[in-house]
Amino acid sequence: MLLSLFIILPLLTALAVLFCKGLKQVRMISLMGTSVQFVFSFGLLYEYWKERASGNRAQFLFEMNASWFDPLHIHYHIGIDGISLSMILLTAFVVIAGVLVSWTQETLNKEFFFLLLILSAGAYGYFISLDLFTLFFFLELAVIPKFLLIGIWGSGKKEYSAMKLALMLMAGSALVFVGLMGLYFNTSINGAHSFDLVEISQMQISNSAQNTFFPLAFIGFGIFAALFPFHTWVPDGHSSAPTAASMFLAGISMKLGGYGCLRVATYLMPEAAHHYSPVIILLSTVAIIYGAFATMMQKDLKYINAYSSVSHCGFVLLGIGMLTQTSITGAVLQMVSHGLMTALFFAAIGMIYSRTHTRLTEQLGGLLKVIPFISTVFVIAGLCSLGLPGLSGFVAEMTIFMGSWQNPDQWYRLATILACASIVVTAVYILRATGKSLMGPIHNFQYNHLADAGWNERLAAGILITGIVAIGVAPFWLYYLITPGTEYIIQHVGKAITLK
Amino acid sequence: MGIDFLILMKQEWMVIAILLILLFIKVSSDDWQNENILKLVNILLLINLITGFFGYRDGILFNEMFKTNHLIVTEKNILSLGTFIVSLQSYAWLRNNKLVLEFYLLLLSTLLGMFYMISAGNLLMFYLGLELSSIPLAALANFDLEKRKSGEAAFKFIISSAFASGLLLFGISLVYGTTGTLTLSALSDHLDGSSLQIFAFILLISGFGFKISTVPFHLWTADVYEGSPVTVTSYFSVISKGSVLFVFVTVLYTAFKSYAITWNHILFILSVLTMVIGNLFAIRQNNIKRFLAFSSISQVGFILIGMSGQSQAGTASVVYFILIYTFSNLGAFGVISLVSAYTGRENLEDYKGFYKTNPRLSWVLAISLFSLAGIPPTAGFFGKFFLLMAGAGQGNYLLITIAALNMVVSLYYYLKIIKVIFMDSNENPIKRLLTPSSPKLALIICTTGIILTGFVGYIYEYIFSMSTIF
Numbered sequence: 001m002l003l004s005l006f007i008i009l010p011l012l013t014a015l016a017v018l019f020c021k022g023l024k025q026v027r028m029i030s031l032m033g034t035s036v037q038f039v040f041s042f043g044l045l046y047e048y049w050k051e052r053a054s055g056n057r058a059q060f061l062f063e064m065n066a067s068w069f070d071p072l073h074i075h076y077h078i079g080i081d082g083i084s085l086s087m088i089l090l091t092a093f094v095v096i097a098g099v100l101v102s103w104t105q106e107t108l109n110k111e112f113f114f115l116l117l118i119l120s121a122g123a124y125g126y127f128i129s130l131d132l133f134t135l136f137f138f139l140e141l142a143v144i145p146k147f148l149l150i151g152i153w154g155s156g157k158k159e160y161s162a163m164k165l166a167l168m169l170m171a172g173s174a175l176v177f178v179g180l181m182g183l184y185f186n187t188s189i190n191g192a193h194s195f196d197l198v199e200i201s202q203m204q205i206s207n208s209a210q211n212t213f214f215p216l217a218f219i220g221f222g223i224f225a226a227l228f229p230f231h232t233w234v235p236d237g238h239s240s241a242p243t244a245a246s247m248f249l250a251g252i253s254m255k256l257g258g259y260g261c262l263r264v265a266t267y268l269m270p271e272a273a274h275h276y277s278p279v280i281i282l283l284s285t286v287a288i289i290y291g292a293f294a295t296m297m298q299k300d301l302k303y304i305n306a307y308s309s310v311s312h313c314g315f316v317l318l319g320i321g322m323l324t325q326t327s328i329t330g331a332v333l334q335m336v337s338h339g340l341m342t343a344l345f346f347a348a349i350g351m352i353y354s355r356t357h358t359r360l361t362e363q364l365g366g367l368l369k370v371i372p373f374i375s376t377v378f379v380i381a382g383l384c385s386l387g388l389p390g391l392s393g394f395v396a397e398m399t400i401f402m403g404s405w406q407n408p409d410q411w412y413r414l415a416t417i418l419a420c421a422s423i424v425v426t427a428v429y430i431l432r433a434t435g436k437s438l439m440g441p442i443h444n445f446q447y448n449h450l451a452d453a454g455w456n457e458r459l460a461a462g463i464l465i466t467g468i469v470a471i472g473v474a475p476f477w478l479y480y481l482i483t484p485g486t487e488y489i490i491q492h493v494g495k496a497i498t499l500k
Numbered sequence: 501m502g503i504d505f506l507i508l509m510k511q512e513w514m515v516i517a518i519l520l521i522l523l524f525i526k527v528s529s530d531d532w533q534n535e536n537i538l539k540l541v542n543i544l545l546l547i548n549l550i551t552g553f554f555g556y557r558d559g560i561l562f563n564e565m566f567k568t569n570h571l572i573v574t575e576k577n578i579l580s581l582g583t584f585i586v587s588l589q590s591y592a593w594l595r596n597n598k599l600v601l602e603f604y605l606l607l608l609s610t611l612l613g614m615f616y617m618i619s620a621g622n623l624l625m626f627y628l629g630l631e632l633s634s635i636p637l638a639a640l641a642n643f644d645l646e647k648r649k650s651g652e653a654a655f656k657f658i659i660s661s662a663f664a665s666g667l668l669l670f671g672i673s674l675v676y677g678t679t680g681t682l683t684l685s686a687l688s689d690h691l692d693g694s695s696l697q698i699f700a701f702i703l704l705i706s707g708f709g710f711k712i713s714t715v716p717f718h719l720w721t722a723d724v725y726e727g728s729p730v731t732v733t734s735y736f737s738v739i740s741k742g743s744v745l746f747v748f749v750t751v752l753y754t755a756f757k758s759y760a761i762t763w764n765h766i767l768f769i770l771s772v773l774t775m776v777i778g779n780l781f782a783i784r785q786n787n788i789k790r791f792l793a794f795s796s797i798s799q800v801g802f803i804l805i806g807m808s809g810q811s812q813a814g815t816a817s818v819v820y821f822i823l824i825y826t827f828s829n830l831g832a833f834g835v836i837s838l839v840s841a842y843t844g845r846e847n848l849e850d851y852k853g854f855y856k857t858n859p860r861l862s863w864v865l866a867i868s869l870f871s872l873a874g875i876p877p878t879a880g881f882f883g884k885f886f887l888l889m890a891g892a893g894q895g896n897y898l899l900i901t902i903a904a905l906n907m908v909v910s911l912y913y914y915l916k917i918i919k920v921i922f923m924d925s926n927e928n929p930i931k932r933l934l935t936p937s938s939p940k941l942a943l944i945i946c947t948t949g950i951i952l953t954g955f956v957g958y959i960y961e962y963i964f965s966m967s968t969i970f
Contacts, residue, residue, distance in 0.1 A: 141876045
C-alpha cells in the first residue's frame with residue numbers, strides 16, 4: 001500500500017485537476033499533489049533507512065505482490081531497492097519543479113497539468129515495478145502524454161518533433177516487448193512462465209536465449225536513453241517541448257531507459273551483458289564524443305542542452321557497459337545528477353525564453369545584469385554540467401571514470417580516456433554559451449526592463465539546486481543508498497561470468 | 501428435449517421474440533413515433549443483453565447441428581453488447597428515417613444469423629447462419645437510399661460475399677466428399693491429409709479470409725465501409741467481423757486441429773500481409789471511414805497472430821481482444837457517426853480544431869484511437885499484448901517482431917488523427933454538437949469499457965477458463 005501510493009496520488013491529483021475551474025485552482029491542486037508526493041518520497045527514504053538500520057538485508061523492501069492476470073502469471077509486483085528509491089526521489093524533485101515552472105501556463109492549463117501528472121504516475125510506477133509486465137505498462141504509459149505535451153504546447157517544429165519522439169520511443173518499446181517475450185518464454189517454474197523480475201533473476205536462462213534477446217531489450221531501452229545512433233529524437237523533442245515537458249523528458253524520461261538497461265537487460269541477462277559489453281562501450285563512447293562536439297556547433301540554448309544530454313547519458317550507458325561495481329554505481333549517480341542538472345538547465349532556459357522570446361545565444365547577451373537570479377541558476381547548471389567539484393556532476397562522472405578504469409582491458413581504458421577528454425569539450429561549450437548569453441553588453445535594449453524570477457521560479461530552482469548541492473557536497477548518503485542495489489547486480493554478473 | 505430446446509437456444513429465442521414484436525408493430529399501426537420505436541428497441545436489446553448472462557448451460561441439439569457452451573454464450577453476449585451499442589449510436593441518424601423498423605428487422609436478422617453461425621456444430625449449419633447474417637447486411641449497406649455510393653457498396657458487398665460463400669461451399673462439399681461427415685467434432689478424426697482435403701481446407705480459409713477481410717481478400721472492404729452509412733459500417737467492422745472470427749477460431753482448433761502446422765504457416769503469411777498492407781494503406785486515407793476500414797484490416801492481422809498460438813491462450817486472447825475491439829472501434833465510430841449525422845462531414849481535414857469546439861467528443865475519440873493503437877492504460881494495450889503473447893508462445897519471434905514494429909506504424913496514423921484534432925487549427929471547424937442521451941450512453945459504455953476492461957484481470961481469467969471447452 002505504501003508504495004502503491006506513488007501511483008495513486010498522482011492519479012488522484014490528475015483526476016482532481018479535471019474537476020477544477022481556472023488556472024488558479026488547477027495549479028494549486030497540482031502543487032499540493034506534487035508537494036505531497038515530494039514529502040512522501042522523503043518519508044519513504046526515512047522508512048527505507050529505518051528498515052535497513054534494523055538489519056533488513058532483503059534485496060527489495062516494501063514488496064507487494066498481487067495477482068493480476070493469473071492464467072498468464074502476470075502480477076502486480078512492486079518493491080524498491082536503493083536504485084529505485086534514488087530514482088523516485090529524482091522524479092519527486094523534477095515533478096514539483098516542473099509544476100512550479102509552469103505556474104503561468106495560460107492555454108489549456110487543465111490538460112497541461114493533467115498530462116504532466118499522468119507522466120509522473122507513469123514514471124513512479126515504472127521505478128517501483130518488479131514485474132516485467134507492469135514495468136512495460138508504465139514504460140509505454142509515458143509515451144503519449146509526451147506526444148501531446150510537445151505537440152500542443154511546444155514551440156518551433158513541434159508536430160514533427162512530437163511525432164518523431166513518439167514513434168522512436170514506441171519503436172524502442174516494441175523492441176523491449178520482443179525482448180521481454182523472449183525472457184518470459186525461456187523461464188520455467190513447474191512448467192509455467194514468469195514475468196517476475198526476482199524469480200527470473202534466480203533462474204538460469206540459456207546462453208543462446210540471452211544472446212538473442214539482450215540486444216533487443218538493451219537497444220529498446222537504449223532508445224529511451226539516447227543510445228547512439230538512436231538518439232535523434234532527443235534534440236528535436238527536447239527543444240520543441242514546453243519547459244516543464246523538457247525538464248521531464250531529459251530529467252526523468254531518459255532515465256527510464258537507463259534504469260531499464262540496468263535493471264532488466266543487464267541484471268536479468270548477465271552473460272549476454274558481458275558478451276556484448278564491447279559494443280555497448282563503443283556506442284556509448286561515440287555518443288559521448290559525438291554529443292559533445294555536436295553541442296559545440298549549436299546556437300540554440302535548448303539544442304545545446306539537448307545535445308549535451310546525449311553526451312551525458314552516454315556516461316550512464318558507459319558505466320553500465322563497464323560492468324564493475326563502481327562504474328554501475330556511478331551510472332546510477334549520473335542518472336540522478338543529470339536528471340537534476342538538466343531539469344535545472346531547462347528551467348533556466350525556459351525562464352530566459354519566456355522573457356526574451358529567443359533562445360539563440362547571439363541574440364542574447366548581458367543578461368546577468370538584468371536578471372541576475374536566473375542567470376546565476378543558469379551558471380550553476382552549467383558548472384554542474386561541466387563537472388565542477390562540489391556539485392553533483394563531478395561526483396557522478398568521477399565515480400564512472402574510476403569504475404571504468406578498474407576494468408583492466410586496454411581498449412576499455414582507451415574508451416575511458418576518450419570519455420574523460422570530452423569533459424574539456426563540455427567546458428568549452430558551456431563556458432561559451434554562458435559568456436555569449438549572460439556576459440558582455442546588452443544587445444537588445446528591450447532587455448533592460450526584464451523582470452527577474454518570480455517566487456515560483458525561485459522555489460523551483462531552489463529545490464533543484466538543493467538536490468545538486470546535496471549530492472555534490474555530501475555524496476556518501478546517495479552512494480550508500482545505491483551500493484546495496486548495485487552489489488546485487490554485480491554479484492549476479494560475476495556469478496554468470498565465472499560459471500562460463 | 502422440449503425444455504432443452506427452449507433453454508439451450510435461449511439467446512436465439514430472445515432475438516426472434518424481438519423480431520416478432522417489431523413485425524407486429526409494423527403490421528399493426530403506423531402511429532408509432534420514431535423516438536418511441538428507438539426507445540423500445542434499445543430497451544429490448546438491453547433486456548436481450550442482460551438475459552444473456554443468466555440461466556445458460558452447455559448442450560447439443562438436433563444431432564449436433566446446434567451446440568452451445570459457456571464460451572459460445574460469452575461470444576454471443578459480446579455480439580449482443582456490440583449490437584446494443586450500435587443501436588444506441590444510430591439514434592441521431594435514424595431519428596428522422598422513415599424506415600426505422602425495417603432497419604432493425606434487417607439488423608436483428610443478421611444478429612440471429614450470427615448466433616446460429618457461432619453455435620453451429622456442423623458445417624452446413626454454419627453456412628446457413630453465415631448466409632442469414634450476410635444477405636440482410638447488404639440491404640443495410642444500401643440504407644442511405646438516396647446516395648449512389650451506398651448502393652454501390654451494397655452491390656460490391658453482395659458480389660464479394662457471394663463469391664466467398666461459393667468458395668466456402670466448394671470447400672465444404674470437398675470436405676464432405678473426402679471425409680463423409682460435416683460434423684465439426686467428428687471431422688478431425690477423418691482428416692488424413694490427402695491433397696484434396698488440403699485443397700478443400702485452403703478454399704475454406706480463403707472463404708473465411710474474405711469474410712474477415714484479410715489481405716489479399718480485402719479489396720471489397722474499404723469501398724463497402726466508405727459507402728455504407730456510418731452505423732452500418734461500425735456494425736460491419738465489429739460485429740459481423742467478430743462473429744466470423746469466433747467461428748474461425750473454433751473451426752481451426754476443433755475440426756482442423758490435425759492441420760495445425762499447415763495453418764500456422766498460412767496464418768503467418770496472412771497476418772504479416774494483412775498487418776503491413778492494412779497499415780500502409782491506412783496511412784494514405786483521407787476519408788475517416790476508409791481510414792478506419794484499413795485500420796480494422798490491420799487489426800485482423802494482429803488477431804490472426806493470436807490465433808496461431810496454443811489453443812487455450814490463443815482462443816482466450818482472441819475473444820478478449822474482440823471484446824476490447826468492440827469497445828474501442830465502436831467508441832471511435834460513435835463519435836464519427838455523430839459528426840456525420842449532424843454535419844455530413846467525413847474527411848480528415850474536417851476534424852481540424854475539433855478539440856476547440858468539442859473537447860469531450862475529442863477525448864472519447866482519442867481514447868478509442870489509443871485503444872486501437874494499443875497504448876496503455878487503455879484496454880487495447882492488454883488486448884494486443886495478450887494476442888502477441890499467445891503468438892510468441894509458439895516461439896515465432898520473427899512474427900512477433902514484425903507485429904511489434906507494425907504497431908509503431910499503426911501508431912503513426914492514429915497519432916496523425918490525434919494531431920489533426922488537438923493541434924491543427926481550422927477556420928471552419930465542426931460546430932459544437934449537442935449529444936443526445938442515447939449516443940451519449942453508448943459513448944460512456946465504450947469509454948468505461950476501454951478504461952476498465954484491462955485493469956479487471958478477472959475478465960481475462962473468466963474468458964481463459966472457458967476457452968478449454970470445445
